[in-house]
Amino acid sequence: AQSVTQLGSHVSVSEGALVLLRCNYSSSVPPYLFWYVQYPNQGLQLLLKYTSAATLVKGINGFEAEFKKSETSFHLTKPSAHMSDAAEYFCAVSGAGGTSYGKLTFGQGTILTVHP
Amino acid sequence: DTAVSQTPKYLVTQMGNDKSIKCEQNLGHDTMYWYKQDSKKFLKIMFSYNNKELIINETVPNRFSPKSPDKAHLNLHINSLELGDSAVYFCASSPAGTGPDEQFFGPGTRLTVL
Numbered sequence: 001a002q003s004v005t006q007l008g009s010h011v012s013v014s015e016g017a018l019v020l021l022r023c024n025y026s027s028s029v030p031p032y033l034f035w036y037v038q039y040p041n042q043g044l045q046l047l048l049k050y051t052s053a054a055t056l057v058k059g060i061n062g063f064e065a066e067f068k069k070s071e072t073s074f075h076l077t078k079p080s081a082h083m084s085d086a087a088e089y090f091c092a093v094s095g096a097g098g099t100s101y102g103k104l105t106f107g108q109g110t111i112l113t114v115h116p
Numbered sequence: 117d118t119a120v121s122q123t124p125k126y127l128v129t130q131m132g133n134d135k136s137i138k139c140e141q142n143l144g145h146d147t148m149y150w151y152k153q154d155s156k157k158f159l160k161i162m163f164s165y166n167n168k169e170l171i172i173n174e175t176v177p178n179r180f181s182p183k184s185p186d187k188a189h190l191n192l193h194i195n196s197l198e199l200g201d202s203a204v205y206f207c208a209s210s211p212a213g214t215g216p217d218e219q220f221f222g223p224g225t226r227l228t229v230l
Contacts (some may be wrong), residue, residue: 032216034218036221041223041224042223042224043120043206043208043221043222043223043224044159044206044208044219044221045221046218046219046220049216049218051216088157090159094216103161103164103172104149104161104219105161106158106159106160108156108157108158109157109158109159
């Protein structure tokens, strides 16, 4: 069984400030972890993924996330927010085998608002 | 050049009707998925097909029937529509359906049941 919890359904930051979106996961098998972004009225786009290689993962648009097994976390960060980062962000987990094979389980999503 | 396309984009219908949503991917992927995003933006997988074969079937009412005529298409047919079926339905595809594969999502179909 696998699950994802995103802490904070809404995060608001000023342009240029640090972005931190929190994600904790639960998985009975070694997890693969993903962050997706959804802009209004669009589908989801992959930002980055963790696949058991480097624990610090760099993605598109200056985002990165760090896999911390001891904390079962995969928080998403960006040093300096841009207005165009305003969107909804989803953390997801997929298992490496068994019934979790290929199945993405999503968190509840976090809406990021960026103020000028 | 759309990678994953869905039709229609919007679908408004009455309770009790039967409707279909079509999905096509031109990425050459082997695996396709249907997800439902409810009014609270919660995304949940419904089905997954690999090379036209059903792989994942979550606890979805049997009023929902996916059909995959070939590996580039995965359609979703819904019988006897109910108010609770109102949601945004996303189709997605991935190369081989393995754990770390990126899933590519379509733009979504917003279904409203009146």
